[in-house]
Amino acid sequence: MAEPAMSVTPYWELTFDADGDPDAARRDRLLAGVARHGVRDLIVFAHGWNSDRSGATRLYDRFFAPIPQLAPAARIGYVGVVWPSMRFSDEPIPDFPRAVAAEMPRRPVLDKDTRHALLETFPGRATVIDQIARMLDQQPREEAELEEFGRLVRMLVDVVPPGPQALFAADTLCEGVPQDSPDLFSGSTAALCEEFARALAQLEAPDGAPSEATPSGSAPDGAASFSLPNPWEGAHELLRQATYYAMKRRAGTVGERGLGRVVGQLAERSDEVRVHLVGHSFGARLVSFALRGLPKGVRTVKSVTLLQGAFSHYAFASRLPHDARASGVLEGQQNGSTDRWCAVTRGTTRRCRPCIRWPPGWRGTRAGSRPWTSDGCWVTSGGRWGTTECGRCRGPGR
Numbered sequence: 001m002a003e004p005a006m007s008v009t010p011y012w013e014l015t016f017d018a019d020g021d022p023d024a025a026r027r028d029r030l031l032a033g034v035a036r037h038g039v040r041d042l043i044v045f046a047h048g049w050n051s052d053r054s055g056a057t058r059l060y061d062r063f064f065a066p067i068p069q070l071a072p073a074a075r076i077g078y079v080g081v082v083w084p085s086m087r088f089s090d091e092p093i094p095d096f097p098r099a100v101a102a103e104m105p106r107r108p109v110l111d112k113d114t115r116h117a118l119l120e121t122f123p124g125r126a127t128v129i130d131q132i133a134r135m136l137d138q139q140p141r142e143e144a145e146l147e148e149f150g151r152l153v154r155m156l157v158d159v160v161p162p163g164p165q166a167l168f169a170a171d172t173l174c175e176g177v178p179q180d181s182p183d184l185f186s187g188s189t190a191a192l193c194e195e196f197a198r199a200l201a202q203l204e205a206p207d208g209a210p211s212e213a214t215p216s217g218s219a220p221d222g223a224a225s226f227s228l229p230n231p232w233e234g235a236h237e238l239l240r241q242a243t244y245y246a247m248k249r250r251a252g253t254v255g256e257r258g259l260g261r262v263v264g265q266l267a268e269r270s271d272e273v274r275v276h277l278v279g280h281s282f283g284a285r286l287v288s289f290a291l292r293g294l295p296k297g298v299r300t301v302k303s304v305t306l307l308q309g310a311f312s313h314y315a316f317a318s319r320l321p322h323d324a325r326a327s328g329v330l331e332g333q334q335n336g337s338t339d340r341w342c343a344v345t346r347g348t349t350r351r352c353r354p355c356i357r358w359p360p361g362w363r364g365t366r367a368g369s370r371p372w373t374s375d376g377c378w379v380t381s382g383g384r385w386g387t388t389e390c391g392r393c394r395g396p397g398r
Contacts, residue, residue: 004057006060006064006078006080007061008064008067008068010037010039011077011080012079012080013026013057013080014080014259015081015083016083016258017084018083018250018253018254020254020255020259020261031269031270034266034269034270035269039075039273040274041075041076042076042077043064043067043276043278044081044259044263044275044276044277044287045059045060045063045064045078045080046081046259046280046286047280047281048085048282048283048284048308048310049085049244050085050086050088050281051085053082056080056082060078060080063278064078081254081259083254084120084121084250085250086117086247108136108139108230108232108233109137110132110236115129121243122156122246125156128152132149132152132153132156132239135235136232136236143190146190146193146231147188147189147190149189150193150238153239154242157242157245168249168250168253171315171328171329172326172327172328173329174326189235189238193231193232193238194234196233197229197231197233197234198229200234247282248282248285251286252289254286255286255287258290260292260293263300267300271300274300275301276304277303278304279306280308281309284307284309284310285311287304288304288315289330291330292330292333314328316330316332318332
């Protein structure tokens with residue numbers, strides 16, 4: 001695959017799979033090219049969760065474009081990290097126009113592109129994805145079928161992963177045990193889908209007011225016709241939220257097992273190159289976990305910039321204010337790994353995309369009560385090392 005056209009040069013694309021293993025050819029081109037071009041400062045940018053390669057490349061192109069004019073004498077190199085993040089094609093990317101104005105099927109049916117993205121994002125799960133798609137298409141009436149749908153979604157995203165994978169999804173540790181297991185995977189799937197459906201109906205009502213029960217429109221052949229809220233629309237949202245959780249874990253995996261090791265390899269070859277890590281949304285989580293993956297003694301990371309970081313600011317805490325036994329999963333990484341930190345966020349969660357559809361008043365986290373915005377999200381903001389997040393879903397404040 002050829003390198004994409006970019007507004008800056010030299011530019012390298014660094015690609016990782018779900019386990020954090022890099023594309024060896026691209027990694028080797030980066031390691032050799034940095035020395036060949038005499039790069040002094042290397043800016044490494046990682047995209048967030050609702051992205052594919054095309055969207056990530058456009059983001060990098062726009063972000064990097066003004067830098068040469070801001071630092072004309074600097075010898076800067078640029079890296080765009082591409083990792084397998086789930087892209088729901090029915091969900092617009094903020095500030096980017098839709099690439100194709102295609103006719104989308106009526107929710108909750110999975111559109112062709114989203115189904116293809118699921119197959120690429122979760123390799124080896126084709127049978128499970130086919131079953132999920134079939135259930136969303138047929139929308140059976142029995143509550144037991146919604147429970148079966150929940151079981152399939154949990155199987156798809158591997159809720160209880162083996163080995164250290166659980167650590168990559170956690171924000172905090174309590175006496176060494178990973179915390180923050182999402183509550184949406186416990187309890188009744190049917191009840192949760194109904195809550196999601198009610199929240200969707202309220203969100204999509206013209207004035208934001210709760211919708212009255214109305215016909216839901218035509219249903220697929222052989223499927224039952226529901227009145228609003230249709231719990232299968234909530235089931236579609238459950239699938240979206242579950243993939244969000246899986247991407248959270250994957251970002252940590254790619255950061256620690258992938259990017260951190262590549263930065264270490266670069267330091268072995270070119271220890272004079274200063275590395276500047278930048279991450280947006282789950283990319284911020286990715287570059288933060290990369291610090292934990294640095295080989296011992298590597299000090300080439302000189303700055304870390306987190307743009308709307310999609311994880312708790314408690315991740316860096318030595319202890320939590322509400323639980324002295326607990327600490328952040330990245331405790332201390334901000335002290336010894338780099339010289340400068342910057343957290344750039346917006347001050348509210350007016351459009352927290354991963355969380356905007358949680359049912360109003362729903363309490364899905366264990367962090368206790370927090371101030372809520374009009375959208376039903378609550379905002380936390382850290383101090384020197386903090387980011388702004390939606391406290392309900394640990395997602396980015398938008």
